Amino acid sequence: MRRPRRTSPCATTISSFTLRSPRHRSRRMVVRQRRRVVVGAVRGAALLALWGPVQAQQPLSELFRKVSPSVVLVRTLERSVTADPQAGLTTIPGLGSGVLISADGKVMTAAHVVQTADRVAVQFLDGKLYPAHVVASSTRADVALLQLDRTPIALSPARLGDSDKLDVGDQIVVIGAPYGLGHSLTVGHVSGRLAMGGVVSGGPMEMLQTDASINMGNSGGPMFNMDGEVVGIVSRILTQSGGFEGVGFAVSAKVAQRVLLTAKAFWTGVDGVLLQDTLAQIFNLPQPAGFLVQQVATGSPAALLGIRAGTWPAKIGTEQLLLGGDIVLAVGGIAITPNGASLDQIQSHLSQLRPGDSITVNALRGGKVVRLSIAKPR
Structure with missing residues (x-):
């Protein structure tokens, strides 16, 4: 059995109250609300002073229209080993993105997009393609700089x-x-x-x-x-x-x-795998670490040196490798060391060389150490 509903005195008397419009508010209520408004305004002013002026951000659509002309597609062609090594090399297309940073046609992109590319082209918003070449690259930082071989009439660098x-x-x-x-x-x-x-x-x-x-x-x-x-x-x-x-x-x-x-990081045009520990023993290296070459870009300094890329796909443990290529042991007299500790030193050495200076590489090829040398290209 449900108990009879109990009501508070307020509930019993509320029906006797007359509902009034806002203009019938008492003077005391108006004064209290004015005080609240004043206090709120003071607090708001204090917060604005603390936070500083609010910066109005441009709408995303406006931002996109502003910067989009500087964004480019980076299209590449590079040779790769087929699943059947006896079939030889095949040319595969690659695609990445980039951004124009100067009016003379310099484009920043990722190193892994262009490091071993045989050909590079940059596509602008209007769909037109312009040939380009790599002028600086660091695989450790994964950034590269391209230079357009010819530039459009109007450029909008970011x-x-x-x-x-x-x-x-x-x-x-x-x-x-x-x-x-x-x-x-x-x-x-x-x-x-x-x-x-x-x-x-x-x-x-x-x-x-x-x-x-x-x-x-x-x-x-x-x-x-x-x-x-x-x-x-x-x-x-x-x-x-x-x-x-x-x-x-x-x-x-x-x-x-x-x-x-x-620093203008020197582009070598070579990509590879660091061999150390067990892999260094498997490949019978004469030192604790080496750099197994996987790919070499056509016309790159590595190609001019005569460095050989891998040609035979193989899996050693969990590593997918291309075998048959050179194993770089030292560059400019600086030995490859475990964990890539010397790679930045080698990069700095190559970047500081002037055009015409000698680039030297010691590599393990067919079980013998060979010495390769060229003059640094202009």
């Missing part, structure tokens, strides 16, 4: 920003060509700043972590701040599925500028 001013939580945009879909924009935030350890071009290596969507084809594309300045060059993703899972990385603009514009 500005390089100060990546040190970025804070975790700041909004950024990434523009590139995921799966070949040119000039696609994704939006996200700086999720973290990662000191990767080691040194590149005399300074620390740093990556910017982001949740902005990054997929195949985005590599080398620009990360912009909300002022339309380049603050990073897209490098890689962390994934278990093979697709984007919310963890992407870009090389900070500070590192890219130091490596490519200040």
Whole structure:
């Protein structure tokens, strides 16, 4: 049996009250509300003084229109070994992204997009292709600099920003060509700043972590701040599925500028695998570590030196390798050391050589150490 409903005195008397319009409010109520307004305004002014003036950000659509002409597709052709080694080499196309940074036709991209490319072309927003060549590259930092062989009449280079001013939580945009879909924009935030350890071009290596969507084809594309300045060059993703899972990385603009514009990292045109520990023993190296050459770009300094690339696919443990290529032991008298500790020293040595200076390489070939030498190209 339900108990009879109990009511409070307020409930029993509320029906006798007369509802009034706001103009019938008592003087005491009006005074209290005025005081609340004054106090709220004072508090709001204090917060504005604490936070500083609010900066109005340009809409994403306006930002995209502003910077999109500086974003390019980077198309490459390079030779690769087929599944059947006896079939020889085949030419495969590659695709990445990049950003124009100067009016004379310099383009930043990722090193892994162009490091061993035989031919490179840059495609602008209007769809036109322009041939280009690599002028600087660092595989350790994963950034490269291209120079257009001929430039369009009108260019709209992007500005390089100060990546040190970025804070975790700041909004950024990434523009590139995921799966070949040119000039696609994704939006996200700086999720973290990662000191990767080691040194590149005399300074620390740093990556910017982001949740902005990054997929195949985005590599080398620009990360912009909300002022339309380049603050990073897209490098890689962390994934278990093979697709984007919310963890992407870009090389900070500070590192890219130091490596490519200040140090002018020497492009070798070679890619390979560091052999150390068990692999060094398997290959019977005469020293603790060496660099097994996998690919060599046509016309590159490595090709002019006569360095040989691998030709036979093989799997050793968990490593997929191309065998049959040279194993570099030393460059300019600087030995390859475990964990790549000497690689930055070798890069600096090559970058500081003047055109005409001698480049020397000691390599293990067919069980014998050979010495290769050329004059540094102009």
